[in-house]
Amino acid sequence: MISIKNLHASVDGKEILKGINLEVKAGEVHAIMGPNGSGKSTLSSVLAGRTDYEVTAGEVIFNGKDLLDMEAEDRAREGLFLAFQYPIEIPGVSNVNFLKTALNEIREYKGEEPIAAKDFLALLKEKQKLVELDGKLANRSVNEGFSGGEKKRNEIFQMAMLNPKLAILDETDSGLDIDALKIVANGVNTLKTKENAFIVITHYQRLLDYIVPDFVHILYNGKIVKSGTKELALELEAKGYDEIKKQFETIES
Amino acid sequence: MVEAKTNTAQILIDKISAKAAKVNYIKDETLTNALMYLETKGIPTNKHEDYKYCNLDAVIKKEFKNIEQKFSSISNINEYKLADAITLVVANGEFSEELSDKIILKGISLSKLSSLKSNSSVGTLADVNSDAFIALNTAFSSDGFYLKIEKGNALQIPIHILYISTADSEAFVNTRNVIELEENAEATIIEEQLVIGSSKIFTNYLSEKIVAQNAKLNCSTFQNEGDKGYSINTNQVNVQRYGHYNHTTVTLSGQVVRNNHNVVLLGENCEAHLNGLFSAKGTQLIDNHTLVDHQVPNCESNELYKGIANDKSTGVFNGKIFVRKDAQKTNAYQSSKNILLSDDATIDTKPQLEIYANDVKCSHGTSTGKIDEEALFYLNARGIGKESAKKMLLSSFAQEVINKIEVESLRDKVTQLFENNI
Numbered sequence: 001m002i003s004i005k006n007l008h009a010s011v012d013g014k015e016i017l018k019g020i021n022l023e024v025k026a027g028e029v030h031a032i033m034g035p036n037g038s039g040k041s042t043l044s045s046v047l048a049g050r051t052d053y054e055v056t057a058g059e060v061i062f063n064g065k066d067l068l069d070m071e072a073e074d075r076a077r078e079g080l081f082l083a084f085q086y087p088i089e090i091p092g093v094s095n096v097n098f099l100k101t102a103l104n105e106i107r108e109y110k111g112e113e114p115i116a117a118k119d120f121l122a123l124l125k126e127k128q129k130l131v132e133l134d135g136k137l138a139n140r141s142v143n144e145g146f147s148g149g150e151k152k153r154n155e156i157f158q159m160a161m162l163n164p165k166l167a168i169l170d171e172t173d174s175g176l177d178i179d180a181l182k183i184v185a186n187g188v189n190t191l192k193t194k195e196n197a198f199i200v201i202t203h204y205q206r207l208l209d210y211i212v213p214d215f216v217h218i219l220y221n222g223k224i225v226k227s228g229t230k231e232l233a234l235e236l237e238a239k240g241y242d243e244i245k246k247q248f249e250t251i252e253s
Numbered sequence: 254m255v256e257a258k259t260n261t262a263q264i265l266i267d268k269i270s271a272k273a274a275k276v277n278y279i280k281d282e283t284l285t286n287a288l289m290y291l292e293t294k295g296i297p298t299n300k301h302e303d304y305k306y307c308n309l310d311a312v313i314k315k316e317f318k319n320i321e322q323k324f325s326s327i328s329n330i331n332e333y334k335l336a337d338a339i340t341l342v343v344a345n346g347e348f349s350e351e352l353s354d355k356i357i358l359k360g361i362s363l364s365k366l367s368s369l370k371s372n373s374s375v376g377t378l379a380d381v382n383s384d385a386f387i388a389l390n391t392a393f394s395s396d397g398f399y400l401k402i403e404k405g406n407a408l409q410i411p412i413h414i415l416y417i418s419t420a421d422s423e424a425f426v427n428t429r430n431v432i433e434l435e436e437n438a439e440a441t442i443i444e445e446q447l448v449i450g451s452s453k454i455f456t457n458y459l460s461e462k463i464v465a466q467n468a469k470l471n472c473s474t475f476q477n478e479g480d481k482g483y484s485i486n487t488n489q490v491n492v493q494r495y496g497h498y499n500h501t502t503v504t505l506s507g508q509v510v511r512n513n514h515n516v517v518l519l520g521e522n523c524e525a526h527l528n529g530l531f532s533a534k535g536t537q538l539i540d541n542h543t544l545v546d547h548q549v550p551n552c553e554s555n556e557l558y559k560g561i562a563n564d565k566s567t568g569v570f571n572g573k574i575f576v577r578k579d580a581q582k583t584n585a586y587q588s589s590k591n592i593l594l595s596d597d598a599t600i601d602t603k604p605q606l607e608i609y610a611n612d613v614k615c616s617h618g619t620s621t622g623k624i625d626e627e628a629l630f631y632l633n634a635r636g637i638g639k640e641s642a643k644k645m646l647l648s649s650f651a652q653e654v655i656n657k658i659e660v661e662s663l664r665d666k667v668t669q670l671f672e673n674n675i
Contacts, residue, residue, distance in 0.1 A: 082634050098632070098645070
């Protein structure tokens with residue numbers, strides 16, 4: 001699905017990612033955990049195509065194509081989805097119009113016909129139910145006046161609508177209460193198939209009780225310093241990040 | 254300030270006076286004052302504070318050297334008609350009975366200015382000693398119209414006034430009208446300004462609008478004059494007790510467009526809402542000046558102006574609110590929001606509040622920035638391409654103003670043209 005090799009990235013001349021290696025296959029769920037400032041959000045931004053970051057070395061192959069060579073919109077059209085940590089409010093653009101445009105541009109890219117209005121509405125209803133998103137929210141402007149939890153649910157709703165091959169969830173659990181967390185996790189679990197994959201970026205182990213990862217990676221100081229199975233997350237939760245920091249700071253220095 | 258007077262006014266008068274008809278519906282004294290004003294003050298240059306960003310003297314001198322007043326006739330306006338409105342046509346500045354729909358509704362009277370007497374109320378609102386273009390229009394006005402909605406009549410169908418000009422060579426049009434709503438009358442008016450053909454036309458539009466007690470006037474002005482269109486548009490409006498005046502101006506093109514919107518709130522508990530949207534491209538200059546004069550207590554005014562400037566264009570918003578000493582309990586709000594789409598585009602905004610009463614609520618806000626990069630990225634990250642993402646954001650920015658247009662067919666037309674334009 002995606003193969004990240006020796007990825008280095010900087011922002012304003014400061015190196016944040018210092019050689020990331022990660023291989024995600026179809027049907028897998030990977031969790032990336034790490035303390036604040038370790039580069040988690042930078043990694044998701046670089047993969048999604050945010051231009052504030054400069055990739056200084058490395059390569060990312062997504063379904064056989066050079067991901068880093070593509071514009072953000074083409075990455076999305078190829079099947080990459082980023083659930084934003086801080087979803088943007090866009091006053092005046094209705095959620096429905098936004099999703100219809102997105103869906104149709106993706107279809108056009110694939111050489112498909114625009115979706116019929118009837119089918120679009122049916123899809124909208126089905127996916128809304130999945131994340132228990134109020135129909136009224138779907139008709140409002142994108143994220144405008146949404147609560148933190150509603151914004152995150154709207155991200156998962158969008159994901160459900162666009163049906164990506166690889167979804168990166170960037171701290172989707174932050175700011176969610178336990179009920180909202182369950183809804184989000186249930187959405188992801190329902191959408192999971194053998195053909196798609198998820199990268200779940202999180203600070204806390206809590207989300208991983210509901211979205212069970214196949215692999216857990218610990219990102220620290222711009223590198224994946226440890227990989228393991230879901231037990232690694234539990235270990236991290238028990239010991240905290242301090243031990244990781246201590247262990248790897250000594251190696252670095 | 255000492256205003257350097259140029260000879261532009263004199264040259265212009267020489268060119269347009271020969272073919273201008275005698276203005277018999279305005280008192281001789283007023284006509285004399287108008288000419289005197291032009292003689293002493295001339296056409297404003299950028300030395301004039303009100304025309305700082307809009308040097309119309311230079312524009313006329315440079316772009317209108319060869320005014321010949323050879324207008325072409327207009328025979329068919331069907332393509333410009335709106336489905337749900339009565340169409341009135343002003344062709345090359347003159348009201349055209351042939352091209353206009355016949356009005357058979359009761360409670361409306363419509364006259365050509367030339368059919369009025371010198372004691373008409375034409376010219377009672379627009380002061381010839383306040384502005385050179387008011388003076389110029391008054392002295393050389395072409396045969397516009399006087400539209401009156403009589404007492405207690407609420408017009409159910411909008412009136413769409415189409416100002417359409419075309420000429421064989423450079424031309425100057427002084428078009429004029431009065432729209433009067435008597436007590437308890439209601440009307441929705443659309444004014445659309447177009448220049449067709451290949452010659453440059455300068456339009457000096459002047460409208461006096463009277464909103465009597467408890468009357469309600471909803472107006473939309475749609476300006477889409479293209480690169481051949483140059484215009485200054487003055488609206489001089491009086492609103493009486495419990496009167497409502499709503500006006501939305503959308504400017505999608507025009508090489509130079511200057512709008513002077515002056516509203517005087519004369520009776521208690523009246524309201525004025527002024528909205529504006531412009532989208533400037535190329536080297537266009539679009540300059541909106543508003544003046545809301547609160548003379549009496551308990552009135553409300555609201556202004557929302559939005560602008561987009563691309564390429565090397567310039568946009569201006571200058572909004573002045575006067576709150577006179579007696580105008581206690583005034584509510585006056587003003588907001589100007591602008592987006593710059595290029596590094597070479599310019600936006601100048603200047604809110605001016607002059608408040609002489611002590612118990613009022615007034616506020617103004619202005620912002621100018623680039624398109625929201627975060628929002629753009631969000632749309633891109635969902636597979637929406639750069640161009641359509643930009644369009645979506647600009648449309649949503651504009652929609653707040655477009656939605657103020659009362660008439661659906663115009664709203665749809667403006668939305669469509671706006672989206673094609675950006």
